[in-house]
Amino acid sequence: MKVMIFTEGGIKTGFGHLTRCIALYDEVKRRGIQVELIVQSDVDLRNLVGSRHCTIINWYTVDYLSKVIQADMYCIVDSYIATRDLYQVIAQRSKSAIFLDDTNRIHYPDGIVVHPSLSTNDVPSGSLxxxxxIILRDAFREEVRPFIRQKVTNVLITVGGTLQPSLIQSIVRLICFNHPEITFHILIGDKHDSILERELLSVSNIILHRYVPSHEMKRLMSCSDLVITAAGQTIYELIILGIPFIPIKIAGNQERNMLALRSKKLISSNVTWGSSTFGQDLQTEFKNMLHMHTRTEQTMNYEGLLDGDGPLRIVNSLLRSQDFNLFLRKATIQDSQQIFELSNQEYVRKYSINQKPILWETHKNWYQQVLSSKNHLFFIVTNPSNQVLGQIRYERITNYAVISISLSEMLIGKKVSQPLIQQSLMMIQQEWKDIREITAYISNENIASKKTFERVGFKMNAHEEDNKLLKYIYIME
Incomplete structure (x- = not known):
């Protein structure tokens, strides 16, 4: 199985699409599935892409797509530029395809269309x-509620990858020059305007930053009392971090975001670069946001807007099997009740080492300890409705780990155990790179389980406890 993600990122197009594709890449990689980024770009992307498998190439040709896409591949496309003919080739040649869209840009061919936005207005029926x-990078997946300070002392300015010297110069002239008591942190790309850089460095209350990895970007945002930003992907990261911001519409595809922000009472004005009232609107909005109560009110309205699970839902939709829709992901505290109910199913208890029913308080304490432990990896099996249908756990013991699996009675006869175990082995290989062996303890009476583990590649090593348990070993590649 392989997933190919097609997108673009650079001076002309910005990096919003690329950053959300990186989030999808990481979600696929977490599942132990081979994945590759295919990016059209005019800049060096190493700082953004890091060690991820990425090919920089002009993929906007039928010949190229026909050559690289095979029938067993899954594809994700996030593009401002690709034509419908290119989408048609991807849809026809791949096993399944997802198309990300912000503006109903074209009429898409057969596939899953996703509109990641705060608004669902004007979205075609059948779309997600x-x-x-909404897609957030890993560093931004967890909701945060920071302390709102009374005075604004640090402001971050980030207007996207499409470096616009005149826009930055206007913000500096309208805002930075007039507030010498505030330190302004301005984000500029690796491929920047040297004249603008020299000009900005000469201003005493300005600090420049290159484009940075997601964890460093999160730190910059979290240290800011206010952010002036383009109204693109960054606004979602600020919402989940709880950081007050002023959005500037700098491109047509950001109009949907601005409308949604106003409808949810997150902003009151419409600061648009290039409009005749841009300067007045920006200064008015900045003056309002200097008041602590205005920033506090804005962040209170963030409550419950995002949960950070957009990448999980999108990848689940992409990989959905036509036969039986199952997904494997890391367990969360919200899964506790369903795991408790699964663990007490008669079918599950029958083949467990401890066959007695589990008490809720016992389960709750155990579950919290396992989730917080660095020596445990806990995966759950779900259907598209997020119903828990199984669990696969690994407990690390020095240089080997012990696997434990239990599946709902609903899955009997579905022949899903083997692929789920294989997928979980790939996932732990990403998490624990030094693990060399996996041990499984299986009831001698559980013939189906013994056969499943043998098909995966486990070899019986020894008998345990008067032949009631069998010890199986799997050697990691």
Whole structure:
């Protein structure tokens, strides 16, 4: 299985699409599935892409797509530029395809269309749309509520990858010059305007930053009392971090975001670069945001907007099997009740080492300890409705780990155990790179389980406890 993600990122197009594709890449990689980024770009992307498998190439040709896409591949496309003919080739040649869209740009061919936005207005029926499909990078997946300070002392300015010297110069002239008591942190790209850079460095209350990895970007945002930003992907990261911001519409595809922000009472004005009232609107909005109560009110309205699980839902939709829709992901504290109910199913207890029913308080304490432990990896099996249908756990013991699996009675006869175990082995290989062996303890009476582990590649090593348990060993590649 392989997933190919097609997108673009650079001076002309910005980096919003690339950053959300990186989030999808990481979600696929977490599942132990081979994945590759295919990016059209005019700049060096190493700082953004890091060690991820990425090919920089002009992929906007039928010949190239026909050559690289095979029938068993899954594809994700996030593009301002690709034509419908290119989408048609991807849809026809791949096993399944997802197309990300912000503006109903074209009429898409057969595939899953996703509109990651705060708004679902004007979204074609059948699409996946709304806040629950908003894509956030790993560093921004957890909701935060920071302390709102009374005075604004640090402001971050980030207007996207499309470096616009005149826009930055206007913000500096309108805002930075007039507030010498505030330190302004301005983000510029690796491929920057040297004249603008020299000009900005001469201003005493300005600090420049290159484009940075996501964890460093999160730090910059979290240290800011206010952010002036383009109204693109960055606004979602600020919302989940709880950081007050002023959005500037700098491109047509950001109009949907601005409308959604106003409808949810997150902003009151419409600061648009290039409009006749841009300067007045920006200064008015900045003056309002200097008041602590205005910033506090804005962040209170963030509550419950995003949950950070957009990448999980999108990848689940992409990989959905036509036969039986199952997904494997890391367990969360919200899964506790369903795991408790699964663990007490008669079918599950029958083949467990301890066959007695589990008490809720016992389960709750155990579950919290396992989730917080660095020596445990806990995966759950779900269907598209997020119903828990199984669990696969690994407990690390020095240089080997012990696997434990239990599946709902609903999955009997579905022949899903083997692929789920294989997928979980690939996932732990990403997490624990030094693990060399996996041990499984299986009831001698559980013939189906013994056969499943043998098909995966486990070899019986020894008998345990008067032949009631068998010890199986799997050697990691």
């Amino acid at each position: 749309a709304g806040p629950k499909y």
